[in-house]
């Protein structure tokens with residue numbers, strides 16, 4: 365049996381890569397995604413692939429939140445009580461998880477490649493969150509489907525590429541080595557779309573679409589399956605090129621969203637990168 369039905373694949377095909385949309389998945393309570401398995405996974409991953417902190421945060425933060433003082437294994441096993449948020453990054457470093465990621469993405473690879481060409485740099489992330497925890501306002505560079513496995517959450521998404529939600533300068537800083545946190549103002553809330561997610565549901569998040577997440581009343585586990593495309597790499601490189609133009613006093617035109625390719629500016633940045641070695 366496939367994890368995504370043919371109806372869901374059709375929904376994905378009609379909306380990818382620019383329109384956020386909900387999907388369903390049939391992953392159920394996959395043994396690799398129960399709390400004990402995830403705690404063992406966290407203990408296998410390098411420290412650089414683990415991020416965790418307290419989860420009683422406001423929507424907007426300007427720097428990384430403080431440590432919780434617990435081990436990652438305890439944080440995950442006792443997620444109902446620890447008031448924490450944990451992210452396990454690049455789970456494909458562990459073979460069983462690499463196989464899971466590859467299986468899931470292979471189901472939608474034809475739909476992906478029909479729109480944005482070769483599927484590149486596939487990565488998997490798992491998020492484990494305590495009741496009512498908050499993931500503050502930020503953006504991410506990947507094409508992403510978030511699969512809700514247990515518990516519930518609401519993701520509020522904002523339009524990708526609209527400078528009202530993330531100014532061009534912030535994109536440019538991000539693509540030249542800055543952080544992914546975005547500045548929150550309560551006036552932004554009106555422009556957000558709320559996507560409630562329960563077990564068996566999934567949500568597509570377009571590249572660089574700002575979002576924040578509020579967890580429901582139970583501990584939650586979500587699996588994020590992500591990929592990059594030539595379009596996403598070109599957009600990122602064109603943003604970095606715009607950072608250079610801005611630094612020399614110009615006011616560069618913003619990058620275009622898909623299907624605009626941003627090829628000339630991307631090539632400009634690739635040449636600069638080459639010269640700089």
Ligand SMILES: [Fe+2]
Nearest residue numbers: 502503504575
């Ligand atoms: Fe995110």
